Amino acid sequence: MKKTRFDRWPCPVARAVDLVGDAWTLLILREAFYGLRRFDQLEAALGIGRNILARRLDRMVAEGLLEKVRYQERPVRHEYQLLPRGRALFPVLMALHRWGNDWAAGPEGPPVTLVDRRTGQPVRPVLVDEATGLAVTPERVRARPGPGFPRALLADQPVRRRFRLDGESTDPAGAGGELRPPTSR
Amino acid sequence: MKKTRFDRWPCPVARAVDLVGDAWTLLILREAFYGLRRFDQLEAALGIGRNILARRLDRMVAEGLLEKVRYQERPVRHEYQLLPRGRALFPVLMALHRWGNDWAAGPEGPPVTLVDRRTGQPVRPVLVDEATGLAVTPERVRARPGPGFPRALLADQPVRRRFRLDGESTDPAGAGGELRPPTSR
């Protein structure tokens, strides 16, 4: 009955989601990118309960997203600094930002926009392939088992269903006209 | 004591997180992009409890991410199809995928990789600005209040926050900021 753990699933999305599939964690990260580092700053900025904030920060430190650094000796004070593993989540936040502005803005428009620091021009994040520069869409991209995929699951049919990969799906993302569900069993 | 709602916060990230800041919702979305549409397929693929799956699907339908479509009359059967609002979350999943592969893969490598459907070449998603093609990084990008930002908060607090990562000095303009929830202070 415990809360399900996802961090051992053979899926990178599940592993990320195990950390980030939590509203407060993502919002704490957002504030960290805005430059907040101290406990009370985060508390005030988010209106989060101190106990929950403490638990989240502990977890994020344990997971290597943040680092707890003493910034003062007497009295001893700490701040939480972003580590590379946490900083690497920036694209996730930006993707959420873009979605929020496109699909969850009120009638008056997006509450917060992104601009280039230098030019001041609006920035709209898009996901593209590093090599080709082409947009990453469900139509163009396909998932395959990688080197870290458990062999047992590759061979074992009933378990394999749990991590259905590809090739069985006739209609990726439901983007086309094919409406029938893929034949199963 | 209720669970905090984020969908009214004047921040696009918070609004997205209100929906997506939940592990199961993201994983259901991932399966939907893999082509799964039916209740029992999702149940088997994710190993999720039927009650929880039902609640998540209801919410996702209510939020306009999925659509419940009859695919058969006698007996009546439904499937859940991705709507544009849900499909627009694909970049979020891809960003998570990339992070998971970069920062949560085991010693043997990523469990699942992305390839181009046509060329078979590996795909590595990066976030760039639509207009300039430049990578979207915290150093290059800055957040500003947009047209939908509540005036009360604008007048009340100096707009101060930006993306700050390293040892930049604390802004003397005072605490407070553009992204605080309406409830605080």
Add this chain to the structure above:
DNA sequence: AGCTCGCGTTCCATCATGGAACCCAGTAGC
């Protein structure tokens, strides 16, 4: 008549959430 499939709902023990109170070291004011 009984079984299975597809798709849920109900029950309920345990887990997580979060408002509030409490704690503690050091510092500043009187």
Add this chain to the structure above:
DNA sequence: GCTACTGGGTTCCATGATGGAACGCGAGCT
């Protein structure tokens, strides 16, 4: 020397969410 304040938490505990299991239900299959 006494009091108050600040930064940074912990503890308490009433509720809400989670999730395994059992139950329901209409339609078809044997």
